[in-house]
Amino acid sequence: MVRARGLAVLIIATFVAFACGGSSGGSGSKGEIDIASDLPTSGSDASSGLPTQEGANFAVTRAATVRGFTLKFVPFDDAVNGVHDPAHGVQNVQAMISNKLILGMVGPFNSNVAKAEIPVANAAPLAMMSPSNTNECLTVTYPYCQSADGFTAESLRPSTVNNYFRVAAPDTFQGPAMADFALKAAPAGLGITKIAVWDDEETFGTGVANNFAKEFAAKGGTVVDRKSYDPKAKSDFHDFLASAKANGAQGIYVGGTSATGACKARGQMAGLFNPDIYYLGPDGMGDAQCLTDSGSMATGNMYATQGVADATQNPSAATIVTAYKAAYPGASNIGAYTFAGYDCAAILIDAIGRAIDANGGNAPTRAQVITALGQTKSFQGLTGVITLNAAGDQTTPTLQFQQVQSGAWVFKSQFAVGGTS
Amino acid sequence: MIGALARMPSTLRTFGSSQVSNLVGLLIVAGALVLTLQHVLQHSASFFFQILIIGIADGTIYGLIALGYTMVYGIIELINFAHGDVFTLGGYFSLALFPIFGIAEGKPGFGYVIPLLIVAAITMLLCGVVNVAIERVAYRPLRHAPRLAPLITAIGMSSILEGAMYLWRGPFSLHYPDLLPLTRFNIGPVNIGVKDLIVIAFAVILVVAFTLFINLSKLGKAMRATAQDRDAAQLMGIDIDRTISATFFIGAALAGAGGITWGLYISSVDPFLGFITGLIAFTAAVFGGIGNIPGAALGGLLIGLIRAFSDSYFDSSWTEVLIFGILIATLVFRPTGLLGMRVPEK
Numbered sequence: 170m171v172r173a174r175g176l177a178v179l180i181i182a183t184f185v186a187f188a189c190g191g192s193s194g195g196s197g198s199k200g201e202i203d204i205a206s207d208l209p210t211s212g213s214d215a216s217s218g219l220p221t222q223e224g225a226n227f228a229v230t231r232a233a234t235v236r237g238f239t240l241k242f243v244p245f246d247d248a249v250n251g252v253h254d255p256a257h258g259v260q261n262v263q264a265m266i267s268n269k270l271i272l273g274m275v276g277p278f279n280s281n282v283a284k285a286e287i288p289v290a291n292a293a294p295l296a297m298m299s300p301s302n303t304n305e306c307l308t309v310t311y312p313y314c315q316s317a318d319g320f321t322a323e324s325l326r327p328s329t330v331n332n333y334f335r336v337a338a339p340d341t342f343q344g345p346a347m348a349d350f351a352l353k354a355a356p357a358g359l360g361i362t363k364i365a366v367w368d369d370e371e372t373f374g375t376g377v378a379n380n381f382a383k384e385f386a387a388k389g390g391t392v393v394d395r396k397s398y399d400p401k402a403k404s405d406f407h408d409f410l411a412s413a414k415a416n417g418a419q420g421i422y423v424g425g426t427s428a429t430g431a432c433k434a435r436g437q438m439a440g441l442f443n444p445d446i447y448y449l450g451p452d453g454m455g456d457a458q459c460l461t462d463s464g465s466m467a468t469g470n471m472y473a474t475q476g477v478a479d480a481t482q483n484p485s486a487a488t489i490v491t492a493y494k495a496a497y498p499g500a501s502n503i504g505a506y507t508f509a510g511y512d513c514a515a516i517l518i519d520a521i522g523r524a525i526d527a528n529g530g531n532a533p534t535r536a537q538v539i540t541a542l543g544q545t546k547s548f549q550g551l552t553g554v555i556t557l558n559a560a561g562d563q564t565t566p567t568l569q570f571q572q573v574q575s576g577a578w579v580f581k582s583q584f585a586v587g588g589t590s
Numbered sequence: 591m592i593g594a595l596a597r598m599p600s601t602l603r604t605f606g607s608s609q610v611s612n613l614v615g616l617l618i619v620a621g622a623l624v625l626t627l628q629h630v631l632q633h634s635a636s637f638f639f640q641i642l643i644i645g646i647a648d649g650t651i652y653g654l655i656a657l658g659y660t661m662v663y664g665i666i667e668l669i670n671f672a673h674g675d676v677f678t679l680g681g682y683f684s685l686a687l688f689p690i691f692g693i694a695e696g697k698p699g700f701g702y703v704i705p706l707l708i709v710a711a712i713t714m715l716l717c718g719v720v721n722v723a724i725e726r727v728a729y730r731p732l733r734h735a736p737r738l739a740p741l742i743t744a745i746g747m748s749s750i751l752e753g754a755m756y757l758w759r760g761p762f763s764l765h766y767p768d769l770l771p772l773t774r775f776n777i778g779p780v781n782i783g784v785k786d787l788i789v790i791a792f793a794v795i796l797v798v799a800f801t802l803f804i805n806l807s808k809l810g811k812a813m814r815a816t817a818q819d820r821d822a823a824q825l826m827g828i829d830i831d832r833t834i835s836a837t838f839f840i841g842a843a844l845a846g847a848g849g850i851t852w853g854l855y856i857s858s859v860d861p862f863l864g865f866i867t868g869l870i871a872f873t874a875a876v877f878g879g880i881g882n883i884p885g886a887a888l889g890g891l892l893i894g895l896i897r898a899f900s901d902s903y904f905d906s907s908w909t910e911v912l913i914f915g916i917l918i919a920t921l922v923f924r925p926t927g928l929l930g931m932r933v934p935e936k
Contacts, residue, residue: 213760251761370907398906402866405856407644408902415637428762436765436857440772440783464765464857465695 199237200532204229204517205265206244206510207258207276207286212251216457217504218278220497221300224510225275227493232518236525238532240518243271247282255285262286266293272538273298273517275510280304280373284318287325287333296539297333298517300509303452303476304373305339308561317372322560332539334557336509336516336550337476338566340373342586343451344380346568347422347474351449352390359472361420361447365394365413367434369425377451378424385422393418400425406434410441420446420470426453432462435471444468452476455505455571455578463573471573472581478552478567479580480508486551505578512550516557519548553585615923622912629903636779641902642895647786647855649894650793654848655871656878656886657800658841664817664881665837666733671744672724674868675751676717676842680849681859682755683713685764695767702769710850717846718839720751725838730831748865755861763860766853789855796847797887800840804883813837817881870897873917879927888928 206225209218222244229242245261247253258277265271266289273296277283283302290297306314310321326332351361364385368378375397382392393416396409413421425431431454438446448463448471455473463471480486490508497503520542524533527541548555556564569583630638655677662670688694691705728743770785804810815823816833824830852867853859870893878889893913900909920927 213762396906402910403906404863405648408641408898411640411644412902433763433858439768440774440785458762461765462763462858465768
């Protein structure tokens with residue numbers, strides 16, 4: 170009996186202690202605000218999606234609160250069987266919309282997922298902040314967008330108010346930038362005057378290859394061989410390579426991605442070309458799969474563009490990058506878009522903060538967050554100083570050149586490119 | 591398309607060999623040749639020979655695969671759609687076997703000849719066993735079912751094999767080690783790779799050995815007898831089930847060898863490689879005359895050449911139009927293929 174009463178006292182004491190602890194901790198919090206992410210984080214896509222999610226998560230954890238509201242990170246995975254899936258992405262966005270605490274999302278990773286998600290999020294509305302989408306038609310309506318991609322920036326936004334923003338440079342810059350780089354004399358460039366240009370017959374690949382070829386020819390270079398391949402049917406590139414060689418190409422630019430076999434031909438070059446032959450391509454090529462396909466030809470003269478700046482080149486980002494590396498020490502924790510993911514979450518938190526201020530210190534509506542996001546100016550991000558325009562692009566996005574060294578893609582150089590109007 | 595394929599044998603008979611349609615077919619071929627010649631003359635001779643060798647290398651491998659299609663068709667009138675995936679499986683099996691035999695990229699040499707041949711033998715054996723199992727599970731119970739049934743199960747088996755390879759090693763392509771010598775030499779203006787020659791020699795040896803086997807061995811005789819008339823062959827004491835199993839085994843062994851050769855030649859394999867390669871090899875089999883063994887080898891060689899020349903002299907977007915155009919033209923104008931069906935009417 171005595172023992173039972175003792176237990177009751179102990180339980181009551183514990184309750185009181187917890188209640189006090191709870192109230193003392195909660196006295197500063199005005200409530201919870203959630204930031205979601207939608208990225209492919211399982212299967213083979215996880216190699217690029219997961220490190221991006223970790224970057225965004227790190228930004229939310231590091232901020233912890235905004236204007237007295239507690240921040241929480243809510244990640245979603247849009248991969249089905251290991252590959253990003255637009256329909257699954259839409260389901261995720263619908264789940265986000267039904268969760269009133271979520272005021273914005275980081276993502277998606279892939280342009281075709283963005284194409285499916287933007288209309289749904291736009292109708293809600295829900296702020297989207299993508300670290301890695303590069304399709305130029307997502308933000309700006311070019312004459313070819315409807316016929317080539319089946320949509321325009323306007324058709325994706327039924328409410329006519331833009332809710333979608335991104336930090337990566339659109340595809341329109343990748344081809345011309347690589348062409349200038351290839352033509353420029355060493356060491357600033359590669360000093361190539363004759364080049365073969367291939368594409369994978371896909372919207373993205375054909376677009377970058379044509380833009381590359383146009384710029385290369387306009388600046389005095391010669392495209393000696395122009396070919397397209399069907400990635401489903403073409404696995405033997407020996408004939409393409411023989412043709413490039415017969416035409417005197419000093420290198421090959423492939424408008425394609427690793428998924429469409431852009432680097433298989435590099436693997437077949439062994440013996441036919443010297444190992445120092447140049448092999449150039451867009452961001453879709455700058456990954457580990459490309460190096461696998463290249464085999465023994467994964468040498469220093471492979472270059473790819475990336476749509477975001479390298480945060481490790483930014484001195485003012487050093488503290489946070491070091492802190493991230495301490496929190497996520499694995500080599501696979503840093504991908505090409507990790508710090509872009511961080512920036513996206515940080516920009517969202519910044520915009521939510523300004524929206525709270527504008528709302529008299531109360532929790533803002535989603536529409537208010539979108540308005541604040543569109544007013545982002547000179548934000549000090551890890552990947553650079555970011556200003557967003559009305560269309561959803563950075564005013565001066567950065568392109569990065571990467572080169573293969575000792576079996577890995579490493580930073581070569583980067584520069585700002587003119588933003589879209 | 592499936593329905594059309596299933597009905598093909600009857601189509602073969604009804605259209606027969608009309609002189610007029612033969613002439614039209616020949617005119618189309620002649621037109622294509624003139625157009626090609628015009629392009630060929632614009633490039634150097636050394637380029638022509640280089641493409642010729644690439645075409646022959648591709649073509650002999652297509653031929654190896656086409657043999658499996660044509661044998662199975664000849665004996666049970668089934669288009670084994672899973673055959674292309676058994677070919678891919680050859681690449682996957684050998685890739686898994688290389689580490690066991692200490693084969694790795696970067697140190698090619700004569701020391702690899704014996705281990706490579708052992709890997710090839712084991713791979714061929716494994717592919718054979720898989721194909722025999724497929725026949726036992728998916729085709730044999732349906733041997734007397736309507737023609738469409740085994741065709742559908744064949745497509746199903748093809749998807750199952752692709753799915754299995756996807757689950758085994760993932761969706762993306764795998765690097766196949768460069769094991770063949772990369773040396774190239776010149777004969778006059780012609781630049782030839784030792785790798786190309788080895789690939790061609792390996793495939794040609796297999797095709798010749800197989801042809802001899804079919805013509806000279808007792809089992810080969812049993813296969814030919816079964817193809818000609820299954821019931822009569824059975825009355826003569828031939829074990830039909832065993833003969834059909836043997837046909838699937840040998841066809842798959844050749845496809846497996848094709849998988850290794852292809853891997854060595856193009857330095858990569860992926861789970862879906864067999865789908866289009868299989869379709870092209872099937873086209874080669876029809877082109878040469880389905881059911882006809884030398885026809886399949888010849889058809890493979892020609893398709894390989896057409897592919898290489900179309901890809902390098904014209905736009906590769908045309909290649910598939912051309913190859914499948916040939917499939918259609920062959921079926922319409924010369925349903926018996928280039929060398930005709932040796933198997934008589936049943």
